[in-house]
Amino acid sequence: MAVINSVKKIFGAFAKAILDIDDTSRPVQHLEFFRDYSDKFNFDTGTDDAQKFLNELKKKHLVDDIVVASFNGGAILSTNGNSVSRALSGAALFNYVHSELPKSESLMIKSNGWHMIVPYNKKLYIVKATSDLSNIELKALAKEIESFLLRTA
Amino acid sequence: MGRIIALVSGKGGVGKTTITANLGIALAKRDLNVCLIDADIAMANLSLILNMQNSPITLHDVLLGEAGMQDAIYDGPAGVKFVPSGLSLENYRRVDSERLQTVIDSIRNQFDFILLDCAAGIEKNVLAALSASDEVILITSPTSPSIADVLKAKITAQRIGCKPIGVIINFVREEKGEIRKDDVMKLLELPVLVSVPWDDEVRKSFMQEHVMPVMIRKPGSPAAVALQKAAAKLAGIPVKIEETKGSGLGGFLNKLFSIFKRKPKAAEAKK
Numbered sequence: 001m002a003v004i005n006s007v008k009k010i011f012g013a014f015a016k017a018i019l020d021i022d023d024t025s026r027p028v029q030h031l032e033f034f035r036d037y038s039d040k041f042n043f044d045t046g047t048d049d050a051q052k053f054l055n056e057l058k059k060k061h062l063v064d065d066i067v068v069a070s071f072n073g074g075a076i077l078s079t080n081g082n083s084v085s086r087a088l089s090g091a092a093l094f095n096y097v098h099s100e101l102p103k104s105e106s107l108m109i110k111s112n113g114w115h116m117i118v119p120y121n122k123k124l125y126i127v128k129a130t131s132d133l134s135n136i137e138l139k140a141l142a143k144e145i146e147s148f149l150l151r152t153a
Numbered sequence: 154m155g156r157i158i159a160l161v162s163g164k165g166g167v168g169k170t171t172i173t174a175n176l177g178i179a180l181a182k183r184d185l186n187v188c189l190i191d192a193d194i195a196m197a198n199l200s201l202i203l204n205m206q207n208s209p210i211t212l213h214d215v216l217l218g219e220a221g222m223q224d225a226i227y228d229g230p231a232g233v234k235f236v237p238s239g240l241s242l243e244n245y246r247r248v249d250s251e252r253l254q255t256v257i258d259s260i261r262n263q264f265d266f267i268l269l270d271c272a273a274g275i276e277k278n279v280l281a282a283l284s285a286s287d288e289v290i291l292i293t294s295p296t297s298p299s300i301a302d303v304l305k306a307k308i309t310a311q312r313i314g315c316k317p318i319g320v321i322i323n324f325v326r327e328e329k330g331e332i333r334k335d336d337v338m339k340l341l342e343l344p345v346l347v348s349v350p351w352d353d354e355v356r357k358s359f360m361q362e363h364v365m366p367v368m369i370r371k372p373g374s375p376a377a378v379a380l381q382k383a384a385a386k387l388a389g390i391p392v393k394i395e396e397t398k399g400s401g402l403g404g405f406l407n408k409l410f411s412i413f414k415r416k417p418k419a420a421e422a423k424k
Contacts, residue, residue, distance in 0.1 A: 031332065
């Protein structure tokens with residue numbers, strides 16, 4: 001069988017070369033485009049600098065703002081300047097909804113973009129983005145910040 | 154503890170489901186405990202490839218909380234276990250795919266490998282499957298549209314925290330214009346587990362009265378051999394190629410002589 005396959009391959013290659021059946025060529029422009037595209041998605045999240053880490057995370061998860069808060073409204077980490085007010089209002093909002101709907105896993109509000117709040121390991125992650133993220137994406141983001149906090153503690 | 158691996162491509166039609174089925178069977182044939190899960194909750198068809206479309210309890214029932222995961226595990230070909238997805242559109246709308254992680258974790262210890270056949274795209278159900286997996290294998294064909302989509306699938310997997318471990322290039326015809334293995338490796342920054350050649354035997358496997366994966370019907374065919382190599386690489390065991398029964402010169406001569414051995418139908422009827 002192996003001999004027959006080899007003979008077939010040789011004849012196939014010969015026929016292609018002589019009869020010019022294979023008129024294809026590598027899409028070099030596409031490959032260059034993919035290379036450029038791929039380069040945009042290299043993120044350095046290994047840094048110990050909180051601001052740098054959060055900014056990389058913003059790019060990676062395609063979000064505009066991230067605030068990490070405690071359930072009583074204290075700001076822990078933030079990508080913007082007004083983290084105190086956002087942490088307070090985010091915690092108040094989530095605590096209110098959670099008191100009415102105790103099984104709430106996340107809060108999503110559409111208002112000039114999306115405001116999303118997800119609890120993870122005794123902290124609240126308040127995220128603003130132009131499009132909505134799924135619960136899974138929000139948890140993945142929270143998990144990444146959590147491991148950063150553990151690493152740099 | 155078993156390895157949970159999602160098979161994703163981004164683009165549809167690159168042979169994800171066929172590769173999942175045959176890769177799983179190749180692993181099971183090497184005495185590994187393998188479970189195949191149809192994580193394509195909306196457009197399930199792994200059951201068709203395995204010819205197990207009549208399974209009464211499905212992943213839909215499990216995700217809806219109407220059945221236990223153990224009740225949805227069926228015996229598939231060559232010792233592989235299989236969890237089908239339902240075909241009901243109504244149940245698809247009701248299913249909470251985010252429960253996938255909990256459900257799959259509950260059977261992790263029973264298997265060496267759990268392979269998840271994911272949907273095309275990078276939507277909610279794919280994210281759920283990725284988040285339920287530890288690792289991901291990317292499937293692509295050697296053409297630009299497929300590479301563009303698999304690149305996005307890889308970025309999405311990384312975003313979710315699922316580790317890409319390699320690429321399988323399917324439908325390789327060795328044409329000049331195909332994107333080469335080296336290019337795929339450089340672009341995706343991942344090893345290519347195997348290049349699966351275009352093989353008509355895979356297509357013919359669907360065209361049987363009793364549909365049978367190529368790994369069962371023709372294990373010596375080029376695509377099946379390639380996937381046996383990928384399975385060995387994945388499991389870290391030596392490659393052991395299984396030949397198709399009745400193939401090679403011996404098989405040919407047997408078939409030829411069997412023509413002469415055949416008794417005329419009339420003579421058989423008299424008996």
